[in-house]
Amino acid sequence: MLLASYKAIRPGMQGIANRLIRWRLDGDYSHNEVVFEPGDGVDHLMPDGTCEPDASGALWCASSVAWERLPATSPRRPGHRGGVRFKRIKLDPAHWDLVKYRRDPLAAAQHFKRREGALYDWQLILGFVAWLFRHKASRDTCSEVCTEAGGQLEGHRVDPCTLHQIVAAEDRHFRSLLWLAAAGEEAAY
Structure with a gap:
């Protein structure tokens, strides 16, 4: 399983939103997705029953989006705009x-399945700008649902830039432990 963090600028209004989010967060990312890979053991939870890439190389990703239409496969609110969804992305x-x-990955995919179709948390986004707006527990932003899919509580306290930095730091730490363990085994010979 991977965390994908969006660093590009989309065209139109979404591009303006990309720039505003990055400016407000003073960071590189405006959106997160959890990516399910072959071998994650969650094929049965994906909309088409597999984590294998499609013909174009796109993998199943899950997140919460503001403007995008929910796919027809969504059990709640299919065709409506905004909310938690699964989507193949190259x-x-x-x-x-x-x-x-x-x-x-199993716990993450199950979390997304439970939340699929839940509304986007506009109040939390507005709360980044004006403290008067409070987070709604029944709604999700991208970083919030991706954080909670990873087992952490209070995902509403995490933004896309912070989530990427946390996950990247954990991965670096894990890889350094593997390197130290391998170096220790070599020294034992």
Whole structure:
């Protein structure tokens, strides 16, 4: 399982939103997706029954979106705009930074299945600008649902830039432990 963080600028109004989010957060990312890979063991939870890439190389991703229409496969609110959804995305490295998300893929996929169709949390986004707006527990932003899919509580306290930095730091730490363990085994010989 991977965390994908969006670093490109989309055309039109979404591009303005990309720039505003990055400006407000003083960071590189405006959106997060959890990416399910072959071998994650969650094929049965994906809309088409597989985590294998499609013909174009797109993988199943899950997140919450503001303007996008929910797919026909969504059990709640199909065709409506905004909310938690599964979507196949071709993860172009020019648009996305990917990092290993070392969490339980089964628990993450189940979390997204439970939340699928839940409304987008506009109040939380407005709360980043004006403290008068409070987060709604029944709604999700991208970083919020991706954080909670990873097992952390209070995902509403995490933004796209912070989530990427946390997951990247955990991955670096894990890889350094593997390197130290391998170096220790070599020294024992």
